[in-house]
Amino acid sequence: MIANTVKKTFSLFKPNPLAEQIDFASKDSIPIRHLAIGFEGEKVDLSFYMNNQFATIFFATLSVFLTYGEDLVIETARHHRDLLKDPILKQRVTSLIGQEAIHSKLHNEFNDAIVELGYPVTLYRFLGSNFFKYIFLQFPQPLKLSLMAGIEHFTAVLAEYMMKHEQNFYFSEDAKTRALWMWHMLEESEHKDVAYDVYEVLNGNYALRISGFALAYFTILGLIPFSASLVPVFRKPQEMLTAKFWKDAKRGVKLIFSPKDGVFGSTQGQIFDYLRKDFHPNDHDTSKYLEYYKQKLLSEGGALHPFFVKEFTPKVQAA
Numbered sequence: 001m002i003a004n005t006v007k008k009t010f011s012l013f014k015p016n017p018l019a020e021q022i023d024f025a026s027k028d029s030i031p032i033r034h035l036a037i038g039f040e041g042e043k044v045d046l047s048f049y050m051n052n053q054f055a056t057i058f059f060a061t062l063s064v065f066l067t068y069g070e071d072l073v074i075e076t077a078r079h080h081r082d083l084l085k086d087p088i089l090k091q092r093v094t095s096l097i098g099q100e101a102i103h104s105k106l107h108n109e110f111n112d113a114i115v116e117l118g119y120p121v122t123l124y125r126f127l128g129s130n131f132f133k134y135i136f137l138q139f140p141q142p143l144k145l146s147l148m149a150g151i152e153h154f155t156a157v158l159a160e161y162m163m164k165h166e167q168n169f170y171f172s173e174d175a176k177t178r179a180l181w182m183w184h185m186l187e188e189s190e191h192k193d194v195a196y197d198v199y200e201v202l203n204g205n206y207a208l209r210i211s212g213f214a215l216a217y218f219t220i221l222g223l224i225p226f227s228a229s230l231v232p233v234f235r236k237p238q239e240m241l242t243a244k245f246w247k248d249a250k251r252g253v254k255l256i257f258s259p260k261d262g263v264f265g266s267t268q269g270q271i272f273d274y275l276r277k278d279f280h281p282n283d284h285d286t287s288k289y290l291e292y293y294k295q296k297l298l299s300e301g302g303a304l305h306p307f308f309v310k311e312f313t314p315k316v317q318a319a
């Protein structure tokens with residue numbers, strides 16, 4: 001009986017790769033953009049997000065932890081790129097790797113800068129790197145692939161929310177923090193289907209896909225908010241004795257978790273849409289937003305224009 005149960009459990013996770021061919025050539029190619037921002041600690045606005053320190057600290061915490069998520073995406077994408085046959089999907093994976101590598105680099109520069117503001121970067125880097133090293137990076141490759149697709153789903157939902165709420169980035173004069181997040185959101189939306197397509201082409205098992213989603217959910221909406229809530233304790237515990245702090249914290253929680261219009265609160269339906277068996281990231285069409293932002297941010301006077309260095313698109317290599 002035990003053997004039967006084990007067998008049944010394993011069969012639940014049997015690969016079920018996509019049978020039909022996807023025409024990857026019909027998709028837009030993805031450029032890798034280099035930016036040079038040069039953050040200066042004392043000039044980073046700790047109330048950047050809608051004049052709210054608590055919500056800004058949430059995003060700073062996300063900035064610290066997501067560099068490890070990006071490293072996992074890079075490692076996993078590299079491993080699976082070698083298993084792919086379609087040369088255009090391989091090219092898209094190279095773009096994903098390139099974009100994530102530069103995200104990780106620039107977020108690390110931002111994270112270095114916020115040390116000056118008393119943010120516990122060293123402690124959180126220690127916790128984040130060990131958590132990923134001893135837990136997530138130890139997973140077998142199929143689970144890592146599913147986790148990568150799950151993480152990318154969250155960043156896609158976050159990116160879509162931010163693209164629909166452009167004004168939220170303009171409460172502050174801090175043009176560098178604005179450039180970091182707007183560039184990152186633009187690219188997360190641009191490559192949102194790559195990890196998912198790789199997962200469907202190479203594995204496609206539904207139960208495994210949902211396992212990766214659950215792990216991403218637990219990390220992004222459990223561990224990160226919990227870690228963010230502890231930052232004031234390490235940074236300026238005396239501030240926690242003031243009414244102003246708790247007023248700011250209450251508003252910050254709403255900005256992130258309110259079901260009405262909070263970043264993650266109002267997008268739970270879209271987050272859980274991932275559970276649909278026939279889900280695909282492009283079911284949520286963001287192409288118009290992408291066009292608008294590429295045009296607006298990168299051209300003269302745009303938020304990314306002063307920091308833009310160069311861009312290139314990886315070549316399609318013969319299979």
Ligand SMILES: [Fe+2]
Pocket residue numbers: 070099100103104155184188
């Ligand atoms: Fe990223």
Ligand SMILES: [Fe+2]
Pocket residue numbers: 100152155188191
């Ligand atoms: Fe991404």
